Amino acid sequence: MRELVVIGNGMAGVACVEQILKFQHDFRITIFGDETHVNYNRILLSSVLAGEKSAEEIVINDIDWYVANGITPRLGVRVTRIDREARIVNGSDGSSTPYDKLIIATGSSAFVPPMEGTDKENVHVFRTLDDTRALLEKSRPATRAVVIGGGLLGLEAARGLQVQGCQVTVVHLGDRLMDRQLDPAGGLYLKRKMRNLGVKVLLEKQTTHVTGNGHVRGLRFLDGEEVEADLVVIAAGIRPNAQIGRDAGLAVNRGIIVNDHMATSDPHIYAVGECTEHRGEVFGLVAPLYEQGKALAAAITENPGIGFQGFLPAAKLKIMGVDVFSAGRIDDSDPEVEVVCYEDRALGIYKKLLVRDNRLIGVILVGDAGDDHKYAAWLRNNEDLSAHRKHLLFPPSTHDAGLDAAQMADSETVCGCNGVTKGTIIDAIHTYGLSTLAQLKDRTRASGGCGSCAGMCTQLLKAVAPGFAEEKQKVLCACVPFAQEKLKDIIKSQKLKAVQDVLDIYGNGKGCEICKPALSYLIDVVNCGEHDEDRSARFINDRVHANIQRDGTFSVVPRMRGGITTPAELRRIADVAERYNVPMVKVTGSQRLDLLGVKKEDLPKVWADLGMPSGQAYAKGVRMVKTCVGTQFCRFGTQDSISAGVELERRYENLFTPHKYKMGVVGCPRNCAEATVKDLGLVGQDGSWQVVVGGAAGKGVRKADLLITVETTEEAYEASDLFFQYYRENANYLERTYDFVERLGVEKIRRDTVYASPEIKRGLIERLRKSKDRSYDAWTERESPRAFQFVQIQIGSKEAVLA
Amino acid sequence: MSWTRVTESENIPPREGRTVRFGDLSIALFNTGERFLAVENRCPHKGGPLADGIVGGTTVTCPLHNWKVCLESGSISKPCQEGIPSITTYPVMVADGVVFLKIV
Numbered sequence: 048m049r050e051l052v053v054i055g056n057g058m059a060g061v062a063c064v065e066q067i068l069k070f071q072h073d074f075r076i077t078i079f080g081d082e083t084h085v086n087y088n089r090i091l092l093s094s095v096l097a098g099e100k101s102a103e104e105i106v107i108n109d110i111d112w113y114v115a116n117g118i119t120p121r122l123g124v125r126v127t128r129i130d131r132e133a134r135i136v137n138g139s140d141g142s143s144t145p146y147d148k149l150i151i152a153t154g155s156s157a158f159v160p161p162m163e164g165t166d167k168e169n170v171h172v173f174r175t176l177d178d179t180r181a182l183l184e185k186s187r188p189a190t191r192a193v194v195i196g197g198g199l200l201g202l203e204a205a206r207g208l209q210v211q212g213c214q215v216t217v218v219h220l221g222d223r224l225m226d227r228q229l230d231p232a233g234g235l236y237l238k239r240k241m242r243n244l245g246v247k248v249l250l251e252k253q254t255t256h257v258t259g260n261g262h263v264r265g266l267r268f269l270d271g272e273e274v275e276a277d278l279v280v281i282a283a284g285i286r287p288n289a290q291i292g293r294d295a296g297l298a299v300n301r302g303i304i305v306n307d308h309m310a311t312s313d314p315h316i317y318a319v320g321e322c323t324e325h326r327g328e329v330f331g332l333v334a335p336l337y338e339q340g341k342a343l344a345a346a347i348t349e350n351p352g353i354g355f356q357g358f359l360p361a362a363k364l365k366i367m368g369v370d371v372f373s374a375g376r377i378d379d380s381d382p383e384v385e386v387v388c389y390e391d392r393a394l395g396i397y398k399k400l401l402v403r404d405n406r407l408i409g410v411i412l413v414g415d416a417g418d419d420h421k422y423a424a425w426l427r428n429n430e431d432l433s434a435h436r437k438h439l440l441f442p443p444s445t446h447d448a449g450l451d452a453a454q455m456a457d458s459e460t461v462c463g464c465n466g467v468t469k470g471t472i473i474d475a476i477h478t479y480g481l482s483t484l485a486q487l488k489d490r491t492r493a494s495g496g497c498g499s500c501a502g503m504c505t506q507l508l509k510a511v512a513p514g515f516a517e518e519k520q521k522v523l524c525a526c527v528p529f530a531q532e533k534l535k536d537i538i539k540s541q542k543l544k545a546v547q548d549v550l551d552i553y554g555n556g557k558g559c560e561i562c563k564p565a566l567s568y569l570i571d572v573v574n575c576g577e578h579d580e581d582r583s584a585r586f587i588n589d590r591v592h593a594n595i596q597r598d599g600t601f602s603v604v605p606r607m608r609g610g611i612t613t614p615a616e617l618r619r620i621a622d623v624a625e626r627y628n629v630p631m632v633k634v635t636g637s638q639r640l641d642l643l644g645v646k647k648e649d650l651p652k653v654w655a656d657l658g659m660p661s662g663q664a665y666a667k668g669v670r671m672v673k674t675c676v677g678t679q680f681c682r683f684g685t686q687d688s689i690s691a692g693v694e695l696e697r698r699y700e701n702l703f704t705p706h707k708y709k710m711g712v713v714g715c716p717r718n719c720a721e722a723t724v725k726d727l728g729l730v731g732q733d734g735s736w737q738v739v740v741g742g743a744a745g746k747g748v749r750k751a752d753l754l755i756t757v758e759t760t761e762e763a764y765e766a767s768d769l770f771f772q773y774y775r776e777n778a779n780y781l782e783r784t785y786d787f788v789e790r791l792g793v794e795k796i797r798r799d800t801v802y803a804s805p806e807i808k809r810g811l812i813e814r815l816r817k818s819k820d821r822s823y824d825a826w827t828e829r830e831s832p833r834a835f836q837f838v839q840i841q842i843g844s845k846e847a848v849l850a
Numbered sequence: 851m852s853w854t855r856v857t858e859s860e861n862i863p864p865r866e867g868r869t870v871r872f873g874d875l876s877i878a879l880f881n882t883g884e885r886f887l888a889v890e891n892r893c894p895h896k897g898g899p900l901a902d903g904i905v906g907g908t909t910v911t912c913p914l915h916n917w918k919v920c921l922e923s924g925s926i927s928k929p930c931q932e933g934i935p936s937i938t939t940y941p942v943m944v945a946d947g948v949v950f951l952k953i954v
Binding site: 526547555556557558559560563581582583584585586590591595597599833835839841843 | 865866879883
């Protein structure tokens with residue numbers, strides 16, 4: 048066996064080793080890494096900082112992988128010297144390790160521009176998992192964080208810190224963000240997006256001093272201006288870690304010089320990744336490193352092909368909802384270059400292609416980078432665009448959705464984050480019988496990074512997987528064109544708590560009557576009510592807690608749990624009806640009383656005089672529980688339906704749901720309170736309850752499905768809790784339970800609720816409790832109405848009077 | 851007619867509307883988040899109270915049947931039926947944090 052030593056346990060080094068393992072070889076492999084962690088996905092550190100992923104989730108190869116492949120990991124050991132004569136490397140632990148072949152994969156370090164005071168406390172770079180952990184530790188709500196550098200890494204760091212609650216400013220030397228990848232217009236679009244996110248952007252600022260006494264206090268710029276800062280992150284670029292090669296006497300320029308087979312000037316030593324320089328280029332992105340790794344693996348195992356042929360610069364920003372992709376050239380000053388451009392200011396979309404001699408030479412996509420694979424392929428293959436010329440930026444009307452996938456070579460990378468090729472994906476689909484994106488992600492890691500290749504992965508599944516069923520993804524509305532499922536992810540991961548923020552960042556900034564109430568609901572359910580409700584985004588009913596009628600008056604329905612009332616309540620209702628000249632009092636189908644035709648300005652007084660809680664008869668929320676008399680009086684009753692109904696109503700009242708939520712409890716199968724056509728019903732039997740869900744007696748009539756039969760009332764409540772919260776979290780806004788249950792199928796709902804693992808059940812119940820604890824009776828707002836919430840402003844003869 | 855004082859601008863939260871009564875006239879006054887705009891408080895469809903509608907940009911949606919009214923021009927943008935006359939708009943001015951209306 049020959050000894051192969053790899054210096055560097057990063058993405059490039061380990062990806063290269065993975066390639067070597069695919070060949071027949073006779074190496075015993077040792078990998079040195081100066082970080083103490085196993086190999087992780089460095090480009091996802093920004094996702095860790097943003098709280099989207101945990102440190103564990105970005106591990107690429109856990110320790111089992113090293114063991115299984117007979118690789119000796121030497122973690123936490125830095126290689127200090129290469130003795131080329133003796134073919135030995137010396138480690139920082141005093142060890143000497145002989146090698147027959149050596150691979151240098153030392154990567155790069157954060158570049159810290161010359162400035163004074165970088166040794167102060169709370170000045171960080173953003174390069175390693177430890178850096179990330181330190182930043183997470185120090186970023187607290189209201190921390191003023193300044194990021195030096197408006198490139199890919201700087202912007203991702205900025206967003207991550209902001210999600211942690213910091214007030215973030217990005218300071219950039221250039222005249223636009225990502226100036227190496229974007230033209231001025233693209234830079235402007237990106238700046239607008241970042242500002243909408245709430246990140247402040249300062250351009251053309253050269254930092255000269257980090258100010259403060261021990262602790263950082265702020266930054267001073269060349270023009271004399273200053274900003275205050277509690278935390279400074281330097282993300283101003285990277286420098287190849289080439290010193291070890293230089294010390295060993297290898298040919299080194301900016302990086303360690305390698306040929307197409309990744310060999311250095313010493314035939315026993317190879318180099319790969321960010322520490323190298325190939326044909327005068329150094330690389331700082333992951334995709335070329337994989338290509339280098341393949342070339343090196345082929346060469347070192349004596350299977351050399353054509354080797355590494357360089358790589359087109361391509362960059363993709365990984366900030367959820369802020370799509371930026373750039374590849375190839377950005378300079379369009381050459382008169383030979385033709386520009387094809389598309390802009391949508393309201394949605395913040397900017398697309399620009401540079402074409403010369405009918406070939407794509409550069410592409411910039413901001414706001415919508417869905418087609419990046421197509422353009423990357425055109426660039427790479429130097430494709431003749433004559434046939435596409437009329438629809439470069441849009442698909443032709445009879446677009447074959449599978450065409451892009453079909454045109455891709457098997458060796459082409461689909462998932463840049465995890466280096467998964469089309470061939471690997473197709474193999475996995477066949478080998479493991481995959482049919483969904485989630486399965487594909489589990490198996491291959493494809494789309495598990497930034498997620499931007501999910502579209503291409505889905506296309507491949509569609510083209511190849513026999514069992515593929517398209518996941519229905521209906522976009523919420525044109526103002527914020529994402530599916531509700533995606534919006535929920537965005538709200539959760541980006542910790543959004545205001546409707547307008549979602550619209551500003553991910554939509555057209557305006558919103559409409561369709562998306563605003565939906566977003567209000569999603570924010571409420573994701574945050575379990577822990578947010579400041581934006582009343583302006585809600586329908587008038589939810590702003591004044593009453594149901595608007597055709598003449599602009601309102602209906603008032605007090606809560607009467609289980610349909611049970613008292614003589615005193617009835618007297619108060621009668622008094623209120625007379626006192627406010629209520630035109631109609633009606634018994635509703637929900638076993639309660641409706642006062643119709645109340646003027647908006649009378650609402651707070653009516654509520655006060657009623658002295659009863661809101662029945663939420665106006666809301667997409669919990670309405671009521673209809674009950675029969677049950678064992679308390681009925682001679683046929685087998686269960687105490689009234690007590691159960693009152694308790695059920697108490698459990699959920701004041702909570703919002705995707706659509707209205709009506710319940711029924713009956714004490715025997717005669718079903719007098721029609722529990723089997725309610726969103727949730729409890730049907731009492733002798734010694735047990737049937738819990739039924741998804742019933743309807745509205746536009747359509749649907750008999751509810753049996754969720755489970757349980758013996759005790761407590762168990763019936765638990766099953767109700769689980770279904771209720773599951774519906775709240777998984778239904779689309781305005782989807783009634785009868786559509787929801789039909790769509791998912793009651794078997795799946797059972798699996799995910801009553802038959803789920805104790806952990807999942809606990810999660811549902813805890814989130815329900817959390818929401819319930821924060822909910823309150825809306826009619827208590829009578830005590831502290833917002834300005835003119837209920838009254839009209841009178842002007843003219845009399846001066847306007849405040850409410 | 852001259853400018854009439856209505857109320858402090860902070861009394862109308864961003865992206866909400868309020869009803870302003872001037873004798874028999876009912877006016878819907880809006881804070882779009884960027885500026886204040888006013889139209890007659892009556893949807894041309896079935897007379898719905900526009901002040902109670904949801905505001906998106908400079909459009910309000912009537913709470914009764916979702917007709918959309920442009921707050922700048924008073925024109926009806928949805929449904930796209932020809933020949934629906936625009937509704938009246940009123941000039942609004944904000945000075946020193948106070949909203950004024952000009953009711954001609």
